[in-house]
Amino acid sequence: MRTVGSSREKTWPRIRTKGIDLICKTGFERMNLRKLAKESGIQVGSLYNYFSSKDEFLYKVICEIMSDLLATIEEAIEGTSNPVERLRIYVRTMVVWHCERRKEAYVSHNELKSLPKAGYNEVRSLRKRFEIILGDIVEKGCASGDFTVACRPVTVVAILNMLTSISEWYRPSGALRVELIVDTYEKLIGNMLLLKHQ
Structure with a gap:
């Protein structure tokens, strides 16, 4: 029983x-x-x-981590079509998640190399979704005249690298508050996109 x-x-x-x-x-x-x-x-x-093996455990964990974060982002930006607001929500969600869930971020970013090929390819597809969502926000912001970028693909990758590296240096016991990091990243990324409505 x-x-x-x-x-x-x-x-x-x-x-x-x-x-x-x-x-x-x-x-x-x-x-x-x-x-x-x-x-x-x-x-x-x-x-x-x-799970059937140690490799499958890692695959399952990383897929769950990424799927949970994607669902959080998609739900958060669903309420508005305004690209400026969607960008701020995207940035805020990513910053807070990478600060508050550092261990999950570490595993999902640093242990991809340990995945078997089939699992790695599926996880890459999940990772690509973050780029697609952000790319769509930037593209619509450029179309509306809110953003101006010289090269959208490079800009999107640069922003993602900024956001996903937070868990490498952020420490909860440090002097930087999460809200300060959020505000700083919003301004930095807004400047990258020549955001008009800051």
């Missing part, structure tokens, strides 16, 4: 969180499934109810 609190809905999030913690401490290659099971409070064999 299944004990109270041992449902998949409760167990998988715990496995995922402990796995992310271990990857951040040791790197994926050195992460041990026995250690993951122990940290998660389950038997090693029970892990295979959630």
Whole structure:
């Protein structure tokens, strides 16, 4: 009989969180499934109810991380068609997420190299969605006359690199507040796009 609190809905999030913690401490290659099971409070064999291999665990985790962030961004920008406002929402969402969920950001950005080829290709497709969404915002802003850029693809990649690198240097214990980082990035990116309505 299944004990109270041992449902998949409760167990998988715990496995995922402990796995992310271990990857951040040791790197994926050195992460041990026995250690993951122990940290998660389950038997090693029970892990295979959630994934078939260590590689599949990483693939599943990275896909979930990226899908969750994409859904958050898409939901947040859905309420407005104004490119200026959509840009600010996109930037704010990305900055806050990369500050508050640094471990997930680390795994999704730095462990792509550890994915098997098939998983890597699918994750690349998910990553491309961030570029497509931002590219659409910039394109519509240029069409409306709110933005001016010399080269849209280069500008979009530059903005994404700025946003995704935050988790590399931000520290919750540091002097910089998240809101200050958000405001600063909004201004920096607005200047890159020669934003008219600041």
